[in-house]
Amino acid sequence: xxxxxxxxxxxxxxxxxxxxxxxxxxxxxxxxxxxxxxxxxxxxxxxxxxxxxxxxxxxxxxxxxxxxxxxxxxxxxxxxxxxxxxxxxxxxxxxxxxxxxxxxxxxxxxxxxxxxxxxxxxxxxxxxxxxxxxxxxxxxxxxxxxxxxxxxxxxxxxxxxxxxxxxxxxxxxxxxxxxxxxxxxxxxxxxxxxxxxxxxxxxxxxxxxxxxxxxxxx
Numbered sequence: 001x002x003x004x005x006x007x008x009x010x011x012x013x014x015x016x017x018x019x020x021x022x023x024x025x026x027x028x029x030x031x032x033x034x035x036x037x038x039x040x041x042x043x044x045x046x047x048x049x050x051x052x053x054x055x056x057x058x059x060x061x062x063x064x065x066x067x068x069x070x071x072x073x074x075x076x077x078x079x080x081x082x083x084x085x086x087x088x089x090x091x092x093x094x095x096x097x098x099x100x101x102x103x104x105x106x107x108x109x110x111x112x113x114x115x116x117x118x119x120x121x122x123x124x125x126x127x128x129x130x131x132x133x134x135x136x137x138x139x140x141x142x143x144x145x146x147x148x149x150x151x152x153x154x155x156x157x158x159x160x161x162x163x164x165x166x167x168x169x170x171x172x173x174x175x176x177x178x179x180x181x182x183x184x185x186x187x188x189x190x191x192x193x194x195x196x197x198x199x200x201x202x203x204x205x206x207x208x209x210x211x212x213x214x215x216x217x218x
Contacts (some may be wrong), residue, residue, distance in 0.1 A: 015057070015068045016179050017093050021079050021118070022100030023110055027131040030162040031100065032056060032073045038172070060176040067176040069096075079114050087121055096125040096175055103130040103159055104139040108149045115153045125178050126155040129171065134161040 022028050036043040036056035043056065053074040060067040074090050076082050082090070097118055101111035111128055118126075128150040130141070141149075143159055150157030156174060160167040 015070055016095040018058075018069050018071045018096040018098065018175065019090060019094045020071065020073045020098045020100065021076075021090065021114055022098075022129075023079075023102070023107060023114075024077050026100040026102055026107070026111075027162040028073050028100050029054070029075075031098070031129070031131070031160075032071055034162055034165065034168055035069075035071045035172070060172050062173050062176045064177070064180070067179055069175070069179075080110070080117070087117065091118065091122045094122060094124055096127070096179060098127050098129055098175075099155070100129050100131050102137075103133050103135070103141055103146075104137055105141055105145070105149075106139075108141065108146065112149060112153050115155060119153070123154075125175075126153070127171075127174065128153070128155040128157045130157070130159045131162050133159040133166055134164050 020028050020032055032054060033043070035058045038060065039056075039058045053072055056071045058069045058071050060069060074086075076086060076090070079090075097115070099111045099115050099118075101107040108128070108130060111130075115126060115128065128146065130146050133140070143157070146157035146159055156178070158167060158171055158174065160171055162168070
């Protein structure tokens with residue numbers, strides 16, 4: 001079997017921490033499961049209503065080489081109302097943030113708010129991932145619209161279906177590529193920006209309420 005090509009330099013030996021956050025029922029656990037299967041096809045599927053964070057070591061394979069990552073779902077259902085100590089646990093040493101929502105404007109705006117909260121603590125590679133692109137929602141936005149929303153918070157936007165695996169290969173390539181080459185741009189958006197910190201992000205009026213802890217989503 002041919003050896004897997006590795007990136008050169010210090011990054012080739014580093015394990016990157018990828019943190020998944022998002023709205024309730026946006027597919028966070030399902031996405032984590034899809035990533036976990038890349039390294040272990042027999043990995044267990046996350047259970048419903050887990051209260052402890054779920055960590056999965058994953059090796060992303062790209063044409064440029066292999067990237068070692070640790071994907072984390074903190075299982076906080078309502079990130080918008082998470083306590084400061086919870087956010088401190090969420091952001092600790094995060095190299096890449098994936099913020100998940102659904103493919104409609106209201107959901108994407110709520111995800112923008114979560115990214116703004118995160119940016120109060122730390123800047124890092126950020127992806128705004130709109131899930132359930134296969135639902136054929138009449139209010140579904142297009143990729144170009146998502147790019148616009150993502151650019152407002154210094155993120156890279158991508159529409160996927162975590163269940164069907166649509167655009168999943170593209171997502172893992174973007175993550176691996178930008179972790180190794182953080183200064184490059186996708187869609188004219190530099191993925192790592194020094195976004196201005198705000199004392200209090202604007203809270204969307206249509207923010208989905210929920211409990212602070214627990215829960216799993218599909």
